[in-house]
Amino acid sequence: MLTRVILDDLNARYAYALDSGKLDLWPEFFTDDCVYKIISNENFGLGYPVAAIYCDGIGMVRDRVVAIMQTAVYEPRTYRHFVGTAHITGQEEGGVTSEANFALYESIAEREPRILFVGRYVDRVVMADGAPRLRQRLVVYDNYRVFNSLIFPI
Amino acid sequence: MSEQPLEVPESRAWPQEGSTTRVPYWIYSDPEIYKREMERIFRGPVWCYVGLDAEIPKPGDYKTTWIGDRPVIVVRDEDSSINVVENRCAHRGARLCWAPRGNSSEFKCPYHHWSYTLKGELSGMPFRRGVGGKGGMPKDFDLAANGLRRLRVHNEGGLLFASFSADVEPFDRYCGSEVLSYVQREFSGRPLQVLGYNRQIITANWKLYFENLKDPYHATLLHAFFVTFGLWRADAESACVSSEDGKHGVMISRNRDRAGVDETSTLSSFHSELVLEDKDTVTPRREFADGKVVGITLFPCVVLQQQANTLATRHLIPISPSQVELTWTFFGYADDDEAMTRLRLRHANLMGPAGYVSMDDSEVLNQTQIGATACPDDRAVLEMGGKTADNCDHMVSETLIRAFYNYYRTVMGL
Numbered sequence: 001m002l003t004r005v006i007l008d009d010l011n012a013r014y015a016y017a018l019d020s021g022k023l024d025l026w027p028e029f030f031t032d033d034c035v036y037k038i039i040s041n042e043n044f045g046l047g048y049p050v051a052a053i054y055c056d057g058i059g060m061v062r063d064r065v066v067a068i069m070q071t072a073v074y075e076p077r078t079y080r081h082f083v084g085t086a087h088i089t090g091q092e093e094g095g096v097t098s099e100a101n102f103a104l105y106e107s108i109a110e111r112e113p114r115i116l117f118v119g120r121y122v123d124r125v126v127m128a129d130g131a132p133r134l135r136q137r138l139v140v141y142d143n144y145r146v147f148n149s150l151i152f153p154i
Numbered sequence: 155m156s157e158q159p160l161e162v163p164e165s166r167a168w169p170q171e172g173s174t175t176r177v178p179y180w181i182y183s184d185p186e187i188y189k190r191e192m193e194r195i196f197r198g199p200v201w202c203y204v205g206l207d208a209e210i211p212k213p214g215d216y217k218t219t220w221i222g223d224r225p226v227i228v229v230r231d232e233d234s235s236i237n238v239v240e241n242r243c244a245h246r247g248a249r250l251c252w253a254p255r256g257n258s259s260e261f262k263c264p265y266h267h268w269s270y271t272l273k274g275e276l277s278g279m280p281f282r283r284g285v286g287g288k289g290g291m292p293k294d295f296d297l298a299a300n301g302l303r304r305l306r307v308h309n310e311g312g313l314l315f316a317s318f319s320a321d322v323e324p325f326d327r328y329c330g331s332e333v334l335s336y337v338q339r340e341f342s343g344r345p346l347q348v349l350g351y352n353r354q355i356i357t358a359n360w361k362l363y364f365e366n367l368k369d370p371y372h373a374t375l376l377h378a379f380f381v382t383f384g385l386w387r388a389d390a391e392s393a394c395v396s397s398e399d400g401k402h403g404v405m406i407s408r409n410r411d412r413a414g415v416d417e418t419s420t421l422s423s424f425h426s427e428l429v430l431e432d433k434d435t436v437t438p439r440r441e442f443a444d445g446k447v448v449g450i451t452l453f454p455c456v457v458l459q460q461q462a463n464t465l466a467t468r469h470l471i472p473i474s475p476s477q478v479e480l481t482w483t484f485f486g487y488a489d490d491d492e493a494m495t496r497l498r499l500r501h502a503n504l505m506g507p508a509g510y511v512s513m514d515d516s517e518v519l520n521q522t523q524i525g526a527t528a529c530p531d532d533r534a535v536l537e538m539g540g541k542t543a544d545n546c547d548h549m550v551s552e553t554l555i556r557a558f559y560n561y562y563r564t565v566m567g568l
Contacts, residue, residue, distance in 0.1 A: 038508065040352070040353070042254070042351060046350075048348065048349060048351070049349055049350060050502055051499075051502070052506050053508045054502065056500070057432065060431070060500075063430045063431055063435065066428065067379060071379040071382065071425065071428065072379075072513055072514065073513075073514040074513065074514070075517055075521070145353040145355050145479060146352070146355070146508075147355050147357075148517070149354075149507055149513050149516040150507045151508070
């Protein structure tokens, strides 16, 4: 039974993994057949499929980690997630649908911290291999524009 | 053009030493230069990209956007023609359309309800004759003389352009025949479908972004992802082509695979140990008969991108000397099959604010802006591939940037 407490715990561990730079742990939160997208509220609302990051299946989630670690060129920075309480929006085969608000702050040397993203997670969560995992995480951001670059997953 | 010339200080003289190969850093931060660019370039005799006609398919559909620092509305009229008018009420200057897009049979200002047709003609306002015989507009008030400013419009195979200038050349002459042929290769009139947007603020001068797409040399070094997966490599058959006057540029290459790179490779950014699980992300399907990968910088404000199977327009909207909004409009062709759309979406991971390659660009351009702003009186050195601005058949060259600045200096009087 997936309760709000279990979802909040999942989100807390997820945010901790990303904020502490443990990118290699990030794929563990997903099922093999997952969909992960960072998509603007504009595209989401208009039904446009293009996303800032689009992963269809766990392979693409792992590829994103490999590319960030091996090929991306970026100024060092810290991301800090603030995730609101999960809200279960429905029950479905094998799990639940849920949403949670988030804000993401970016901190870079010699600059003030900035709210880089604000938005909501639109999730489908199931029990898989003995743990709650994301079958879908749509990171739907309210920002009209992204300030410069988006380096890490949200 | 304004009657009052903008004053640019005497110290703002182009470096004498090798003037084609030196670019002074003050052009990236000086507010007077920026003002002059808005006046002479963006409101001058140019064709500015404003969108795709596929964004406004039905009569009354409109989108709002910007030409330089001026807000405009792009609208499809009742007869399906496209109008571009300034998004600013002729009465008090309030923005007329507040939403990024919509559908309307007229434009009505929310402030005092002045109404305009889709062509921008002022059709009327409440209380024009007053109330109970009192007030109202003077009898000689001329509706026809108080419409919205209407721009010239050109539709090139679904790409929409507008111009503030009555003197701008016809679009084909503006492009020149060779550049136009590359534009028409991708925009032949085959109907387009919009797949979505990515919008970002690049924290750099708008010209630095434009230069980035005139610089095939950096792509072979900075973008390890490109190099490793053969999408852009210095050993690929390639070319740099400018319009005769230098303002537009075309970078031409070919997608390759990993084959042909051995351990002794001189491709310094090649990571032989890097393997992706999702091969489709780096495996384009051939769709253009010539097999080329083509990136076009169309002066002054759009990049036409074709890389792997991702197609996009990148619209540059300057915000200030140190920031530019970049709107990526991803599209496919309306008759694409499902497998092609799937590839276009996968390959879009290369692009945008989190793109496997374009993330490197937004990062490095910010660093360039920081360095150039700190030392306005120093200058950049652009000698890769020689000192001239001729076309070339390789990518180890900065010739397109040199050509661009030859043109820029003429327009700007620098």
